[in-house]
Amino acid sequence: MVAVLPSSGQTFQQGGGRRGRRITPYLLLLPGMAWLAVFFLIPLFSLAQTSLMQMRGASPDQGFVNAFNVANYTNSMQQFMAQYLRSFWYSGLATIFALLISYPLAYFIAFKSGRWKNLLLVLVVAPFFASFLIRTYAWRTILADDGWITTTISHLGLLPDNRILATPIAVVAGLTYNFLPFMTLPLYASLDRIDPRLIEAASDLYAKAFTGFRKVTFPLSLPGVVAGTLLTFIPAAGDYINAQLLGALQNKMIGNVIQSEFIDIRDYPTAAALSFVLLATILILVTVYVRRSGTEELL
Amino acid sequence: MTPMPEDPRIRQLVSMLSRRRVLQYGLIGGAGALVAACGGGIGGASTSPSASASGAPTAKDMSSTEKIMNWSNWPLYIDVGPNKSHPSLDAFKKATGITVNYTEDYNDNNEFYAKVHPQLQAGQPIGRDLITATDWMAHIWIANGYAELLDLANIPNHKNIGKSWQNVSFDPGRKYSMPWQSGSTGIGWNRAELKRLTGKTELRTLDELWDPRLKGRVTILSEMNDSMGLMLMAMGKRADKFTDADFSAAIAEYQKYVNNGQIRGITGNDYATSMASGTVVAAVAWSGDMLSDTKTYGYSIPESGGMLWTDNMLIPPLAAHKTNAEKWMDFYYQPEIAAMVAAYVKYISPVAGAQEAMKKVDPTQVNNPAIFPDAATLAKLQVFMPLTDIQRTNYQKQFQALSGA
Structure with missing residues (x-):
């Protein structure tokens, strides 16, 4: 927007040019807006419409009719409240663990890695070279009940069922692992941007290393923390692959329910209503979070 | 007429354009139709279910000009030779000149049906000439009119369907489907x-x-x-x-x-x-x-x-190469070919005479109860x-x- 603002001392005689400049940002926005309209707004509208439909008969095979059937929302929420709450619980835990792992990692890459920086960044992104699904499948082999990791930990008496797979631990660990790069990269970006002279100044003013971190480095890295937690939490809350492949039947998340309502039962209105509630909840949580963390820089 | 592209959604768009319907729809309507054509119209409320129990709408069969057949089958469900070739399909090509585009994208009955259901319901072709559905799912396709009536003139070997498979509840007399493996x-x-x-x-x-x-x-x-x-x-x-x-x-x-x-x-x-x-x-x-x-x-x-259980070959509505698919069914129902496939996949063969033919194909498999179960085993099995x-x-x-x- 800065470019559009007139600088002082300029005269505004060339009206045509100015109007042209005023339109330019909108023209630049057009492809993006068109994309959003066709691939986001229309499907979203269609989803909202579907979520209020009613079955024509007693089975989905007879199709659905447009209605204003709000009961889809109340019934599905009543039925699947456990999975719904579990999704936020698991994804919240995964976000916290990802932050605890990523922060030291990003800090190390940004400040201490020297000439290894680029290599380390490539290593952070490297898991993306293999498919999400294959990586999650690989964890089934790594954490197999008779594998050395599981047997070692259970010999220490830390596992009540002598297994990791088919427990909430496996699901949260899978979510944490799969979304870790989404946390690390924004953290790295904001840590790397910090002017080292500020930290130097802190120590010149007799701040101990930790005080310097608490008062200077951490506050300056907050935009990265906010971006990273959002990029981890949002996809994790809707994920169903980790719960499906690593969890037990008691660990299913709302994504699993939506998938099975869409694919196995073909009850589109229920599935759409659940998707919509998930969407709305995430939107509200994110708005509150961004407002409270006060990082306008991000938006 | 210009040749139509193979993808049914693109076909739909092309036919929409040629009918100048875009002008009628206006920009937003066009975009909406685009989304619907892409399978976005999941509700199916606005689409009239063209399907009825009386049978599927038939398409112009291009079998004589296009020597291909598109088949969606389950993974690891056909014989495999050197270089990932499929000897039975190669033999079919040699005998008839028809190339089978064999795709292993049928992973789950519900999933596959959910994927193509919007197109089936809207009366659009799904771009496949043959699919392989398990009994209960074949029942859903046939009962909803999503299967083409087989032209038995193209399938003289229809008579080779094993006795236990001839009269099934969902398709008496096997007019719409033929078993692949059990x-x-x-x-x-x-x-x-x-x-x-x-x-x-x-x-x-x-x-x-x-x-x-x-x-x-x-x-x-x-x-x-x-x-x-x-x-x-x-x-x-x-x-x-x-x-x-x-x-x-x-x-x-x-x-x-x-x-x-x-x-x-x-x-x-x-x-x-x-x-x-x-x-x-x-x-x-x-x-x-x-x-x-x-x-x-x-x-x-x-x-x-x-x-x-049995997985059944059936032809989806508006299949563009229906005759070719029927020729493949006929070809597979030769006991030698069925034995060739069964010797590899080790599932029960529904083709009468396959056990006899197995003597020549692979003598070690003639008495394999997995492929040719004995009467005592069959007596313990029930169909859902x-x-x-x-x-x-x-x-x-x-x-x-x-x-x-």
């Missing part, structure tokens, strides 16, 4: 792990899966008919004729073992890899998976009975009761609740 559902186990944990060398009843020593090491199949059928029979009911109360009782029985942690998961094809690693020790399992490696796995039909739409929805909901989603 198999049974029973109990499978990892030999080494079962021995280590329980000292047993085999499992003979479903009850043995609930042995406390196997806690958390047992899975059942996500294919509802298979898992529920086995439980119904273990409870002294029939899988081919039961009531709503029987079904709910069987669900409650499974629920007990889900709640106490005995059942670890409800899975599709992937139980076999978990069993190979020893994580899963015993499972409700499919015959072909277990019998393909008898050193690692054991397999038995429970004393109370096992399930018999055909369900109405309403029953299926009701049962599927109960079964999904069991799986926690």
Whole structure:
């Protein structure tokens, strides 16, 4: 927007040019807006419409009719409240663990890695070279009940069922692992941007290393923390692959329910209503979070 | 007329353009139609269900000009030769000049149906000339008018359909479908792990899966008919004729073992890899998976009975190469070709005379009970009761609740 603002001392005689400049940002926005309209707004509208439909008969095979059937929302929420709450619980835990792992990692890459920086960044992104699904499948082999990791930990008496797979631990660990790069990269970006002279100044003013971190480095890295937690939490809350492949039947998340309502039962209105509630909840949580963390820089 | 592109959605768009309908729709309408054509119109409320029980709308058959046939089949379900070739399909090409575009994208009955359902409901072609659906799913396709009537003049070998497969409830006289392979559902186990944990060398009843020593090491199949059928029979009911109360009782029985942690998961094809690693020790399992490696796995039909299922070839509505698909069915129903495929995939062959032909194809497989089960084995197998739409929805909901989603 800065470019559009007139600088002082300029005269505004060339009206045509100015109007042209005023339109330019909108023209630049057009492809993006068109994309959003066709691939986001229309499907979203269609989803909202579907979520209020009613079955024509007693089975989905007879199709659905447009209605204003709000009961889809109340019934599905009543039925699947456990999975719904579990999704936020698991994804919240995964976000916290990802932050605890990523922060030291990003800090190390940004400040201490020297000439290894680029290599380390490539290593952070490297898991993306293999498919999400294959990586999650690989964890089934790594954490197999008779594998050395599981047997070692259970010999220490830390596992009540002598297994990791088919427990909430496996699901949260899978979510944490799969979304870790989404946390690390924004953290790295904001840590790397910090002017080292500020930290130097802190120590010149007799701040101990930790005080310097608490008062200077951490506050300056907050935009990265906010971006990273959002990029981890949002996809994790809707994920169903980790719960499906690593969890037990008691660990299913709302994504699993939506998938099975869409694919196995073909009850589109229920599935759409659940998707919509998930969407709305995430939107509200994110708005509150961004407002409270006060990082306008991000938006 | 210019040749039409193969993708049905693009076809739809092209025909829309040529009819100058875009002007009529206006920009937004056009975009909406685009989304609908891309499968976005999931509600199906605005689309009139063109399908009726009387039969599917037929398309112009391009079999004579385009020597191809598009087939969606289950993974690992046909013979494989050197360089990932399929000898049976190669032989077909040699005999008829028709190339089969063989795609292994049929992974799950529900999933595949959900994927193409919007197009089927809107009366659009799905870009495939042949699909392979399990009995109950074939029933849904045929009952909803989503299958083309077979032209038996193109399939003289139709007479070779094995006796047990000729008259099925969902397609009496096999007018719409022909069996591809059959198999049974029973109990499978990892030999080494079962021995280590329980000292047993085999499992003979479903009850043995609930042995406390196997806690958390047992899975059942996500294919509802298979898992529920086995439980119904273990409870002294029939899988081919039961009531709503029987079904709910069987669900409650499974629920007990889900709640106490005995059942670890409800899975599709992937139980076999978990069993190979020893994580899963015993499972409700499919015959072909277990019998393909008898050193690692054991397999038995429970004393109370096992399930018999068949995957059926059928032609979706508006298939562009219907005659070619029929020619393939005819070709496959030669006993030698059927024996060739069966010797590789080790599932039950539904083609009469295949056992005789196997003597020439692979003499070691002639008496393999996995491919040619004896009368005593067949007597223990039942085919799941055909369900109405309403029953299926009701049962599927109960079964999904069991799986926690």
